[in-house]
Amino acid sequence: MSPSPNSFVFCSPAKVLSGNKALENLPVELAGMDACRPLILTTAGLASRGMERTMAAVFADSGLTVGFFTGIPAFPDRKLVRALYGLYRDRGHDSLIALGAGPVLDVAKALNIALSGAPEDLEAAAAGTLANRKLRPLTAIPNLDVSGYEMTRYASLSSLSLTAPTAVPELIVLDPRTVLPEARKTTAAAALLTLTQAVEAFLHPGRNQLTDAYAYGATRYVMENLPTALKHPSHHSSRIALANAAFFAQTAFDNLSGGMIFCLGMAMARRCAVSPGLIMGLLLPHGLLLEMDREETPGRDLFLAVGGAEDYAVIEEGMGIRKAVDRFVELLLELQSLIPDFPRSIRDIGLAKSDLEELSGAAGNVGGRGSLALSEVRYLLDKAWETRF
Amino acid sequence: MYLPGYYEYSCRVKIVAGHDALERIPDLLSDIGARRPMVVTDKGVAGAGLADIVLGAISDHLEVGVVADDVPPDSDLRVVNRLAALYRERGCDSLLAVGGGSVMDTAKGINIIVSEGADDLMKFSGAGALKRPLKPLIAIPTTAGTGSEVTLVAVVKDHERHLKMAFVSFFLLPDAAVLDSRMTMSLPAPITAATGMDALTHAVEAYYCLSKNPLSDVTALAAIRLISGNLLQVTRNPGDREGRLAMANAATLAGMAFSNSMVGMVHTLGHATGSVCGVPHGVCMAILLPYGLEYNRHKREAVMGELLFPIGGPGIYGQTPREERTPRVISYIRQLNEDLHTATGGRHARFFAEVMDREGRPAVPRERLPDIARAALGDGSIFYNPEDLDYDDLLMVLEAAWEGLPLDPGRIRKG
Numbered sequence: 090m091s092p093s094p095n096s097f098v099f100c101s102p103a104k105v106l107s108g109n110k111a112l113e114n115l116p117v118e119l120a121g122m123d124a125c126r127p128l129i130l131t132t133a134g135l136a137s138r139g140m141e142r143t144m145a146a147v148f149a150d151s152g153l154t155v156g157f158f159t160g161i162p163a164f165p166d167r168k169l170v171r172a173l174y175g176l177y178r179d180r181g182h183d184s185l186i187a188l189g190a191g192p193v194l195d196v197a198k199a200l201n202i203a204l205s206g207a208p209e210d211l212e213a214a215a216a217g218t219l220a221n222r223k224l225r226p227l228t229a230i231p232n233l234d235v236s237g238y239e240m241t242r243y244a245s246l247s248s249l250s251l252t253a254p255t256a257v258p259e260l261i262v263l264d265p266r267t268v269l270p271e272a273r274k275t276t277a278a279a280a281l282l283t284l285t286q287a288v289e290a291f292l293h294p295g296r297n298q299l300t301d302a303y304a305y306g307a308t309r310y311v312m313e314n315l316p317t318a319l320k321h322p323s324h325h326s327s328r329i330a331l332a333n334a335a336f337f338a339q340t341a342f343d344n345l346s347g348g349m350i351f352c353l354g355m356a357m358a359r360r361c362a363v364s365p366g367l368i369m370g371l372l373l374p375h376g377l378l379l380e381m382d383r384e385e386t387p388g389r390d391l392f393l394a395v396g397g398a399e400d401y402a403v404i405e406e407g408m409g410i411r412k413a414v415d416r417f418v419e420l421l422l423e424l425q426s427l428i429p430d431f432p433r434s435i436r437d438i439g440l441a442k443s444d445l446e447e448l449s450g451a452a453g454n455v456g457g458r459g460s461l462a463l464s465e466v467r468y469l470l471d472k473a474w475e476t477r478f
Numbered sequence: 479m480y481l482p483g484y485y486e487y488s489c490r491v492k493i494v495a496g497h498d499a500l501e502r503i504p505d506l507l508s509d510i511g512a513r514r515p516m517v518v519t520d521k522g523v524a525g526a527g528l529a530d531i532v533l534g535a536i537s538d539h540l541e542v543g544v545v546a547d548d549v550p551p552d553s554d555l556r557v558v559n560r561l562a563a564l565y566r567e568r569g570c571d572s573l574l575a576v577g578g579g580s581v582m583d584t585a586k587g588i589n590i591i592v593s594e595g596a597d598d599l600m601k602f603s604g605a606g607a608l609k610r611p612l613k614p615l616i617a618i619p620t621t622a623g624t625g626s627e628v629t630l631v632a633v634v635k636d637h638e639r640h641l642k643m644a645f646v647s648f649f650l651l652p653d654a655a656v657l658d659s660r661m662t663m664s665l666p667a668p669i670t671a672a673t674g675m676d677a678l679t680h681a682v683e684a685y686y687c688l689s690k691n692p693l694s695d696v697t698a699l700a701a702i703r704l705i706s707g708n709l710l711q712v713t714r715n716p717g718d719r720e721g722r723l724a725m726a727n728a729a730t731l732a733g734m735a736f737s738n739s740m741v742g743m744v745h746t747l748g749h750a751t752g753s754v755c756g757v758p759h760g761v762c763m764a765i766l767l768p769y770g771l772e773y774n775r776h777k778r779e780a781v782m783g784e785l786l787f788p789i790g791g792p793g794i795y796g797q798t799p800r801e802e803r804t805p806r807v808i809s810y811i812r813q814l815n816e817d818l819h820t821a822t823g824g825r826h827a828r829f830f831a832e833v834m835d836r837e838g839r840p841a842v843p844r845e846r847l848p849d850i851a852r853a854a855l856g857d858g859s860i861f862y863n864p865e866d867l868d869y870d871d872l873l874m875v876l877e878a879a880w881e882g883l884p885l886d887p888g889r890i891r892k893g
Contacts, residue, residue, distance in 0.1 A: 306693065
């Protein structure tokens, strides 16, 4: 008997504040969580872009005492978490605000897990044995340069991968003053990563009505806003839409698991110094063509998200995936025209053909489909190797 | 897709849906550190054997502190106080609310008292009075309609002082909502129909009213799609497990949507009709929903037209020219009421003149319509309606809904 399409478990524990003056509501939200001495974590780069001043102004008349740590590096380690553990305790903080993306959230989650017990608990969280311990209130204020994990239960710290369901930020704030314009390539790479998470959520065998709803929102926002956000970086609402898309896609991802293209993209990015999102973007059309042959593939639902209701209503039965692939290729071509050094093939990212064998092995047993044949992964990589968009 | 200049959304309730979802309760409780729940329910739910199903699913794995099955149909401060004392006496550490709106409200009220160590619930009324998490609470709805398993409000009545206390806080959200098809299998057809239309109204109003946002939109669309595909079938075939579960999911999705976006005039008039004439909420929603669409159409034509997609399906949506989509949505909803009327052997009312009370007398006498219109003017939901409404407008809508006639386009205010 096939499982009921109506049976599922879903959780999105975060409250989101999105749009103009969202930051101004932060003090009230923190007070509501019984937090009055937050420690704000960010990077030197973001601090130099005026973020520290913006945040200080937000809390100026709030009666809350905020502390700053502006030294989160690109590759944080456990030593830093230990140091912050001491700093947090010494200064009497009671909550965390992660201002930034990727490593800032990694450190904030790891620190939060450590604070609920001792720094040694990180090993327990890495082993997945950490109980559902209640953590301190964590607010995420992400930007457009997302890693795909900020608003999920996952964090990584050098060689340590942490998983704790209670580590998902309780509050997410998306404000035009913190969702700043980024370099075009950075914005595009992150949006393609978001798109991949959303598309693979539709294809995941554990998909449900809520992951579909979130994946739909994420896909629509990326398809409608990515080119505008690149052409008009000062356009607030496109940037906020992309930031929302990342939140939605990560929420779907957090309730399912990574798909094949996501996992392959991550594995390939570890081998060469290229953003995983760019690689995922190049793999996505091939991954979908592979899906086209599967009977159970929800091609039409996918195209509803990719193309919107008007276009969806007029496509022929069975053409959903094909049409979605067309749209993705069009998007890649548009990105190439907007970004001079945008890669056109996985041959452009510094991989050797001989790497593909090992990569297909690494990605063969991950992803929602579970029993994905090694040969299929290899086929996909070969196709991607041959193709120049 | 629409993106407002600013929005907030939160639904931190864990949703567990399935034909055997109840069996997961022990794990859900132990995940949040609880092992001795108090079961809160009412006589109707217990009499239908639903409390026993819940107990049967969990009692091998945990010890139930006490089962309180005497929650009245209207939440009551005295009952809340008495059950809070019972909770403490029996050493409970969490709450399972099995029932509809009043059971949820009562369980939330008990939770405030036992978590805050309070003796006076009044101190915590209004918004923002609660500052920290309460005891674990799991909601197990027994109708597919209200969505109160995912709302952050509780209403408790003080019958002695004639006060209605409202509590609003994110801490009132249940930790989990458990949606199990066994809980709604025995719902009679007219209640299935009315509660399903309640859920549809939540989703439709959330989608076209003024405080919509992307997450209320996607949850509303998913709810409408499920209701369009399942409500009539389940009303006709009460034993359809898959359809029952789909409707339970739809009601929760619609609850997520409207509790994060607000509702409009259908609720304004529905609340008023309920309080003046005692008509069940879902019955009012079913009758009034087409009028909310008609009255606001000139302000929200494009947004309403989008609803034809989940209601009619992609084929019909694609074939229907834009300007005909909203009328088509309205006629679909009217037709759904007609079909539910037939499927329930005439017990699903299509207009107010058809609504009967328990003794079989007309529940909404025509001469009470002015009282309803006056009561509606004081309802907060009136502010979220796209078009303004004064007393005359409200009465005009009520008159039409009493007879079951469409609104006269010439008389609709266009502000």
